[in-house]
Amino acid sequence: MTRGRNNPLQSIKFFKDYDSKEMFSIQDDRISHLLPAFYQDMIVRVYSKKPELVEAVSEAFKNFQLMTCGMKAQVHATPDSKKQRRR
Incomplete structure (x- = not known):
């Protein structure tokens, strides 16, 4: 949550399964709308x-x-x- 106005999930890479070596990011439309787009203290x-x-x-x-x-x-x-x- 320390990415300013950038969504922190955009910098996280995901894998399809445990043995997979191919990384991918989650598209914005697949992320829950309950999560804030940005966080600020x-x-x-x-x-x-x-x-x-x-x-x-x-x-x-x-x-x-x-x-x-x-x-x-x-x-x-x-x-x-x-x-x-x-x-």
Whole structure:
């Protein structure tokens, strides 16, 4: 799934049976329509230099996720040690 906009199955060669040495690719019309034509990840990282703004930035990022992805869950939340104000 790391071929960008190219279908990863286009670069895989198949064999008719175990003893066959003749390779072939599968035509697009023979591939299940349940498979995505391309796959893309989006990684968004948000940083705050001011510890007192971490909570507000975190909430703003959760709202961004809700608007963009339709869900409000962080995969990697801000560690508690970073949320506390340093003195």
